[in-house]
Amino acid sequence: GIQVEQSPPDLILQEGANSTLRCNFSDSVNNLQWFHQNPWGQLINLFYIPSGTKQNGRLSATTVATERYSLLYISSSQTTDSGVYFCAVAVTGGGNKLTFGTGTQLKVEL
Amino acid sequence: GAVVSQHPSWVICKSGTSVKIECRSLDFQATTMFWYRQFPKQSLMLMATSNEGSKATYEQGVEKDKFLINHASLTLSTLTVTSAHPEDSSFYICSARVADRGQHEQYFGPGTRLTVT
Numbered sequence: 001g002i003q004v005e006q007s008p009p010d011l012i013l014q015e016g017a018n019s020t021l022r023c024n025f026s027d028s029v030n031n032l033q034w035f036h037q038n039p040w041g042q043l044i045n046l047f048y049i050p051s052g053t054k055q056n057g058r059l060s061a062t063t064v065a066t067e068r069y070s071l072l073y074i075s076s077s078q079t080t081d082s083g084v085y086f087c088a089v090a091v092t093g094g095g096n097k098l099t100f101g102t103g104t105q106l107k108v109e110l
Numbered sequence: 111g112a113v114v115s116q117h118p119s120w121v122i123c124k125s126g127t128s129v130k131i132e133c134r135s136l137d138f139q140a141t142t143m144f145w146y147r148q149f150p151k152q153s154l155m156l157m158a159t160s161n162e163g164s165k166a167t168y169e170q171g172v173e174k175d176k177f178l179i180n181h182a183s184l185t186l187s188t189l190t191v192t193s194a195h196p197e198d199s200s201f202y203i204c205s206a207r208v209a210d211r212g213q214h215e216q217y218f219g220p221g222t223r224l225t226v227t
Contacts, residue, residue, distance in 0.1 A: 031214040031216075033215065040221075041148075041221040045217065096142065097159060
């Protein structure tokens with residue numbers, strides 16, 4: 001099956017700092033989503049981005065499908081950004097089944 | 111828009127009993143829903159795909175007789191954990207895909223935390 005790897009696994013930032021999270025995948029995909037999992041377990045949809053670039057406030061994402069990676073940028077980080085960030089992908093022709101990456105645990109400190 | 115709910119949000123049951131978890135799409139129709147399981151400090155793992163009006167398809171290693179899935183309408187899928195054991199204790203999360211050929215984005219419910227004693 002498809003392999004999805006995220007880096008870094010853990011990240012500690014000072015409030016106000018910027019960061020880049022990476023997601024590498026091993027096959028062609030027709031769905032790539034970024035999520036933030038809050039402390040209660042809820043997955044918050046950040047981006048649906050199988051290709052291209054999107055921005056939403058302090059967050060932006062870029063997927064280069066031909067090179068099989070996606071990046072999530074967090075600017076001016078806040079303590080509320082803390083949590084686990086997952087990317088998830090669905091293989092083209094694979095029935096829309098999402099395979100989740102290993103996650104990045106982010107902690108933003110004052 | 112695109113809200114998915116789950117009920118209950120948490121449940122404690124005794125070993126050997128069965129537990130039913132509901133997943134509802136509140137403001138859209140979902141021909142396909144998915145069930146995931148997440149153990150502490152781990153990622154989400156797909157358990158099964160639930161298709162409205164047909165049998166669910168299970169991922170390798172998931173016992174279909176233990177995890178019964180019913181998708182009786184375009185807005186409701188249920189997961190029943192039968193004869194639960196402590197090792198079934200986990201966080202169960204459902205997702206739903208909007209019934210639109212061009213739309214692949216999935217929306218997730220808030221999850222159900224199951225503890226089997």
